[in-house]
């Protein structure tokens with residue numbers, strides 16, 4: 001069905017022709033809309049989101065407000081020049097600070113309990129400890145705080161299967177459900193329309209008019225289109241370097257008197273766990289089977305769920321009774337580098353995609369970057 005076949009009311013009030021159409025209503029799509037309004041309050045902006053709520057990574061992640069643990073940064077230094085590693089660290093840290101100016105800490109349950117990298121391999125731990133001074137200097141140069149990383153002396157109190165840990169004192173955690181709600185409330189305040197249940201199947205540009213066809217056969221019209229559907233962007237923009245990566249997660253029931261709080265990284269960041277509402281949320285293990293997790297399909301697999309459950313039993317809660325409440329998955333986007341792709345692809349089509357495993361930190365800076373490319 002074409003927009004001409006809509007009713008008068010639908011055509012004029014409910015399916016607006018818009019200045020900017022944003023495809024994908026995750027953290028990047030929502031923040032891009034907010035940044036665009038901050039640049040020009042008269043712009044009409046519509047977000048098309050395929051799900052009844054966002055259905056990608058933003059509402060399915062672990063809610064770490066993290067910017068880099070030592071083993072991950074060391075791995076990055078193997079393949080990337082130091083100045084680029086430092087630039088990405090800065091981008092993530094500043095992105096988190098920017099996000100916290102857009103939504104209040106208490107609205108998103110932002111807590112700075114710290115982040116910890118946990119080790120079971122003593123040799124690896126010692127190598128990482130030997131690099132603490134190097135990365136503290138980098139962090140101080142990047143965002144001016146001294147001694148961000150340190151050996152954690154109290155890890156024995158956690159009752160975990162290992163007490164070897166390096167602390168990141170600036171790492172925080174948030175509630176991803178409440179972050180989404182807070183951003184949605186901001187969209188409403190700014191008069192930004194979100195069309196839910198609208199899957200964009202194709203985009204076309206004709207002079208100064210862009211068209212996006214939907215799963216229901218409508219054509220939406222906009223002066224400019226910004227693609228922010230992250231791992232799912234390749235269908236619309238096959239030229240992009242994007243590899244999907246599924247992340248599987250589980251959460252326990254409430255555990256009375258859980259002995260620790262904070263965000264934990266393990267196995268070079270492939271495994272992550274945290275406290276949330278008196279429970280343990282644990283995710284990752286993509287490295288157990290990269291092949292099966294290279295997909296845009298949601299789903300759980302036996303091997304990765306078994307691996308996560310083993311870690312819970314042997315490493316995270318070896319002496320604590322617990323039960324598992326449920327598991328889920330979400331889809332991330334990776335590529336040759338860890339930098340997002342922010343580009344003008346043609347006169348009126350732009351993209352801001354590929355947030356990797358740290359979109360909470362990278363989302364706001366990426367949104368600002370793409371919004372600043374838009375000029376009428």
Ligand SMILES: Cc1cc2nc3c(=O)[nH]c(=O)nc-3n(C[C@H](O)[C@H](O)[C@H](O)COP(=O)(O)OP(=O)(O)OC[C@H]3O[C@@H](n4cnc5c(N)ncnc54)[C@H](O)[C@@H]3O)c2cc1C
Pocket residue numbers: 023024025026027028029048049050051053054055056057058059060061062063064065066198199200201228229230231232246247248249283329330331332353354355356357358359360361362363
């Ligand atoms: C299990 C897991 C754990 C994670 N943990 C963390 C963490 O702790 N900290 C952190 O910083 N990052 C984490 N991440 C990564 C982070 O969640 C993402 O980088 C970030 O959410 C990406 O946001 P986005 O808006 O770019 O993409 P998404 O959140 O995926 O949003 C894209 C949206 O586009 C919609 N869409 C797709 N195709 C179409 C279409 N054709 N038409 C219309 N809509 C469409 C989707 O439904 C989706 O809502 C995790 C990710 C996963 C999966």
